Structure formats: C-alpha cells, structure tokens
Amino acid sequence: MTKGGRKPQASSRSPQTEALPCPLDDVPDVAAGDALPDPDASLRRLLGVAVRLSGFPAGALAGLPGEWSGGVTLGVERLSGSVGPEELLAFALDLVAGGEVLVVPDAARHADWAAHSLVKEHGVRAFVTLPVRLPGGALLGALCLFGTVAGGVPDAGLLADLSALADLAADQQRLQAGQVALERQRNAGDLLSQSLREALSGAQTLQAISALSDLGLGVGELLEQGAALCASVVNVDLGSLVAVYDDRAFVFPVWHSPRAEGFARQVSRGLRRDECTQLWDVAGRSLPEGLFVNDYGHAPGAHIGMVQAGVRAQAYVPVGRRGEVRYVMVLSRLHQDLPWRQHQRDLIGSAARMMRDLSLQIHQQEELDAGRVQLELALGSAPIILFGTDAGGVFRTMRGSGIGTQPWMQVLGQGVQEAFAGVPQVVRNVGRAIAGEEFDDVVETGGRTYDVHYMPVRGAYGSSGGMLGLGYDVTGRVHAEREAVRAHRQAEALLQLAQAVQGDVLTTEAAPALDALLRVLTDAPEPWVVLWELHGTTYVPLSQRGAVPPELRALHEMGLPFRLYDRLIGVTNRNAYLSDRDLTAELLAVRVRGLAALPLLVRDGRCEVGLTAYASRPWNPAEREVLETVAGLFGAAVVRLNRVRELEMDRVSEPSLGSWNRRTLNAALEGALRGAADADEELLVVSVDVQGLRGYRSRQSEAGRAALSARAEDELRAALPGGAELFRLGIDEFVAVCRPVRVGAGVPGTPAEWVWRAMLALRAAGFAQAGARVGTARYPVDARSVPELLRVSDERLMDHELHS
Secondary structure (H helix, E strand, O other): OOEOOOOOOOOOOOHHHHHOOOOHHHOOOHHHHHHOOOHHHHHHHHHHHHHHHHOOOEEEEEEOOOOOOOEEEEOHHHOOOOOOHHHHHHHHHHHHHHOOOEEEOOHHHOOOOOOOHHHHOOOOOEEEEEEEEOOOOOEEEEEEEEEOOOOOOOOHHHHHHHHHHHHHHHHHHHHHHHHHHHHHHHHHHHHHHHHHHHHHHHHHHHHHHHHHHHHOOOHHHHHHHHHHHHHOOOOOOEEEEEEEOOOEEEEEEEEEOHHHHHHHHHHOOEEEHHHOHHHHHHHOOOOOOOEEEOOHHHOOOOOHHHHHOOEEEEEEEEEEEEOOEEEEEEEEEEOOOOOOOHHHHHHHHHHHHHHHHHHHHHHHHHHHHHHHHHHHHHHHHOOEEEEEEOOOOEEEEEEOHHHOOOHHHHHOOOEHHHHOOOOHHHHHHHHHHHOOOOEEEEEEEOOEEEEEEEEEEEOHHHOEEEEEEEEEEOHHHHHHHHHHHHHHHHHHHHHHHHHHOOOOOOOOOHHHHHHHHHHHOOOOOOOEEEEEEEEOOEEEEEEEEEOOOHHHHHHHHOOEEHHHHHHHHOOOOOOEEEOHHHOOHHHHHOOOOEEEEEEEEEEOOEEEEEEEEEEOOOOOHHHHHHHHHHHHHHHHHHHHHHHHHHHHHHOOOOOOOOOHHHHHHHHHHHHHHHHHHHHOOOEEEEEEEEEOHHHHHHOOOHHHHHHHHHHHHHHHHHHOOOOOEEEEOOOOEEEEEEOOOOOOOOOOOOHHHHHHHHHHHHHHOOOOOOEEEEEEEEEOOOOOOHHHHHHHHHHHHHHEEEOO
C-alpha cells in the first residue's frame, strides 16, 4: 500500500508520457553506469530513464545531508513559473522524510499539499516519491517525479521499475562513494609517496650541502652551490643568492627552470634598499628564520618588476655573512599559485642553517689558517721556540727558527730527563708545568739564552695532558744588558783610574792606580799587572797587583836587567799582545796565556816606564781597547810627572845661572847609570851645599858673587878623586858624580873628607866662614834611578855638616 490511500494500478503508461520529448538514445546502458566518470551525469541519466518511464515531465534525485550531499534535477523548465532546482530537491527531501513510497495523483486537492508553492505557483498536480536506500536499508535520498496533469499515476509495475531505478541510483551512489574512497586512498598513497620522495630528496640535498665543505670552497662559492641544490628540489622556478650591503644588494641567479631563463637574466642586477625592503629585513636579522610570501603581488614591499615578471610566491632566508656582506637565499615561483608547504619550509630552513654553519666554519677555518700562517711566519722568522711534552714528559713538539743550530730536533720522542740531563733547570721547569703551574723563566743552554713561558695542558676531566713552552731567544738582549752593565762598571772603574793617576803613580800612588785597572779588567780570568821603571839598565817593579805568581813576584822584586826584561816581555817600545806561541817557558809554567806589554814612556827608542798585564787566556779585542785606553791615561800621568821632575831639576836659585847645568847633570847621570849597569859596578852621587856664602854674597856685587861661586867650584873639583864630575846647580849647590870608589885604592878619605879639604882651601882664600853639608847616595844600593839618587843624596845632606 502506498502512502496517500491509493493502491498502484496495473501496469500502464501514463498519458503524460506521450508529451515528454526525452529521447532514450542519449541514455546509456545503466548496467555499465559504474564506469561513468561523472557521478552527477550518471545520476542525471538514471533520472532521465525514470522520467521517460513514468511519463512525468520533471524529476529530481535528492540526497540526504551527511549521506549524499546535493542531487540532480531534470525538466525544471517544463514547470510553470521560475522554479529552481533547489526547490525541487528540497521538496523531494521533504517527501522522503518518512522513507516510504508516496503517490499523490492530485496535489491540488490534497489537504497536505494543496497550499505548497510548487502546486499553487508552478503547476505541479501529481507526484511520485520513492526512497533511495542502500542494501542494508539505510536511507540515502529520494527519487521524485513531478506531473503537471492530475491523475495518471503509475501502476504497480511501473512503480516496481521506478523502485529498481531508485535502487540502481543507490548502487550508483554507493559505487561512487567507493570510488571516492579509493580515490582518497590513492591520493593519500600518492601524497605519502610524494612526501617520502621529498623527504628523501631533502635528506639527499642536506647531505650534498654538507659534502660541499669537503671541496675547499670559499664562503661565496659554497653558498652559491648550496642555494642551487636547495632550489632544485623545492619546486621553484628561480633560486638566487643575494649579497646585501648597507644600501645596495647584488643578485646572483644560481638555478632556474626552463621557463625562468629570461627572468634569471632580468634579475641579475643591483637593488636599492627601497626596491626590496623585505630583503633588508631578513638580512638585518629582524627575521632570522626567513620570510615566506605566498601571495607576492599583494605583499608589502614587493618589487614591481618581479610582480610584472610573474612572481607569485617568494622565500627569503639568511644563509651567512662574511665581514660586512650578508647573504640571503631567494627562491621564486612564477605563475604558480602554490603555497609554501610546511615540509618545504622545514627543508629550506634546515638547508639555510646548514649553510650558515658551514660558512661560519669556513670563516673560522680561514681565521685559523691565517693564524697558522702567522704562527708559521713568526716561528720561521722570529727567534722563537715552541715545544711541548705529553703527561710523561716526552717531547712531542719542537718548532721554531729559534732552534738555530741547536740539536733540539733530536729530542723529539725523548723524555726531558734524558734530553736535558745536563740542564737541571729545564728538567725542573717542565716538571712544574706538567704539574699544573704556569710561569716564566730565563734559561741558558747551548750558549744561548731564552725567555721561556711554561704552561700546563689539560686533558679530559681536568687531568694533566702535558705542557707547552714558548721560548724567545734573548741572547742578544741579555748580552747587550750584560755589556751595558760591564761598560757601566768599566766606566766607573776608568773614572776611578783617571782620578788615581792624578797622583804620583811612579811612587806611593802606583798601587791604587793598578787596583783601579784590575777593576776595569773584571772579565779577564786571573788578571795581574805590573808597573815597571827603567833604572839605568834595570827594570824595577814600582808596583805589582793582582794574582801575581809568587815565584815571578820574587824575580821581579830583584829587578830585571834590560836583557832579561826584553826576553820575558819581547817588545819594549810599542804595544804588544802575546799569546801561547809567543810566551816564554817561565810564563807558560805559571799558566799565563795572554800578555799585554804597554810602554808608557819611551825615550831614545827605549821604554823607560812600562805596564804589563797578564791573564790565563789571550786578551780579546775589547780588553785590548780598554788596556790601550788605560795605557794612555797612565802614559799621560807618567809624562806629566816626568815633566814636573825635569822642571824641578831645572829650577835654579840665582838668575845668573841657567837651567843648562841641571839638564847637563841629568844627562850625565843617566849615562853614568847605564855604564854602571852594563859594567855591573856601583855609582856614587854626592850632594854639596856650601854654607856661609849667602850673607856674604848679599854684600857683594853680582860679579863678586859669581867669582866666589866659581872659586868654590874649583876647590871642590880639585878635592874630588880623578874621573869625578862636578855640576854647579846654584851659587852654593853642587852635585858630584863619581865612578865606583874603593877605599884603600889610592883615593884618600871619604866624600866628607873631600869636601872638607875644599872648604879649608876656601878659608885660606879669604872666606873664613866657609862650611858645607854633604849627602851621598849609591847606585844600586840606595836607589836605581836619577831622581831617586838625587832625592836620597839631598835627604842625607843633614847627615854630614862640616864647620870646623
């Protein structure tokens, strides 16, 4: 029974069928409908079959929400008024709410439907509704047929056919749902496969970017290659590397698709900041993760030229910097409304971070290489030694030009105890550094001096990993400092020496002057010096200072005859420096290896005053220079003293007497001394001071005084033994020089007796008050030089005063 109270009639075609111009030639075989590609087209054709079979002019297949969204209509235009497909579909759903077959032959007379708009306004008079169910009974929708003439409802057979068509529609919808499900599964599989491919491609891309670091590329080259690899796998048309400066940027295309070839040539140019503010925002680190723009044409700061060129999406990602240059990777899509998917962003971000890390590594490696070059340059040019040991004290590193000719490269692999067994300071220092101490020390080894900084090396968990040492060869500096100290001390000693030689270095002040000289010669080993003076033909040591060997000291104090002095010294009238092969056996026997002979006063080709310096090694050039400077000081002092003595000896007491008599005395006495020394004989010097003449002279005329002095000279000359010479130094001062006199050899009396006989003769001549003082000196017993003989004889004048 159908809803509405009418049973379906026997099978007969409705009279409205004849008026339906619906050719069945366009309706395909419904058995093959499962292959229809368009579900709405298939349903529309099924609806057309139903309309044709029922004879109604219009129909609708409507789906319930949630089960089958939407529906199809047919013949809407045959209804009166401006009815739309949506109204038919809504009416059909309202009819099928109960899920039963509904047949209404005259809707205008039906209490439930007479007032419906389709009936009143659009001419619907009859309609049939059949549910569309799944095999399990679930309601999917409704098949509804609309007639414009009352009556003519289908009979039971036609309703069965229409129900079969409804079932066919359900099958079609179920088939379509299955196809949709299969399509979704296929799409999901394709999406998963694509994701896997993209993930694999992304991983390979990151691996390829990482491998760029092994090619030794610079920062710019590495970033170009990395940007090209990234652009080739993220479905873009152009990949570029942009070098961003403060106010300008330069674009370098690194990869493009075939259709972007022209665009790549177009963007190869410079950009101003105002042309692409997004670029500077990314480069300026305000967007460290980059900027991904999907709708580039409407994005703020978009470049008009790129918009005109067809850029639809763009990505800016910072990839590194070098100095003041910041690099940004720019990826562009042309004529593609494809948004940046998350996995693409992740891949681009990972690639950018990897490029930043690699560029930083390259920069650090370049700095490390530059530092290594500087270190190698420093080690190769500066006098530096870099060395290191392990925790056991075994040398593992030894570098630097400071090694010089030292055989230190041989210590590699040796322990410090073995390598520097003879330098305990190095052994101690290495041990201190391994123990954790950091310090500086000055080390002398192999004839060189090093200023060394020691530092410990820490291993894992703070354990000792050995030590490092950096040494600087300061031999020159230390030598210069020592030379400066030595020169300072030497200058002080020379100053003291210059002050010392202001005195009488030929008598009492010789020793202090020589002590000052020894302080100048502090670097010489075991130095000793002797100051000599020639007395006749014998060299007498005025002073001996320093480590003089006792046997030589005794020999010197006996005096050295000229021949022995000449044999021992070798050179007497010029500076000479003797070494082993030039020295005599006597000097070699007392470990003398260096002798400096420096004449201070030379007359008539013979050294009268000399200085000799001795050491246990030959004198070096610096010491020779010092010795010659000292000899100059001593020589000047000796010349000054000698001149003073000459002036004293030239002094006379009367203007009538010149200085010739004293110079004559000196010359004669010098000759007499040499003769006595050559003959190994004695010499007697007698000083006579005739008294009682001064008061007498003052009452006489100048001529009378001269005559009286001459008479005294004649009487003294007559009283002296034969061969004696007499010299008048003043009116009443006389000196006699006598060859050796032996009492009992035919010469009467003593020098006092000789002078007394002369005084008696003067009294007989009319000078009753005549008297004299007599002083004597013997060579070599009392003195060995002319000044000393005269000084001793003058000092002894008080010993013999003759008046009666």
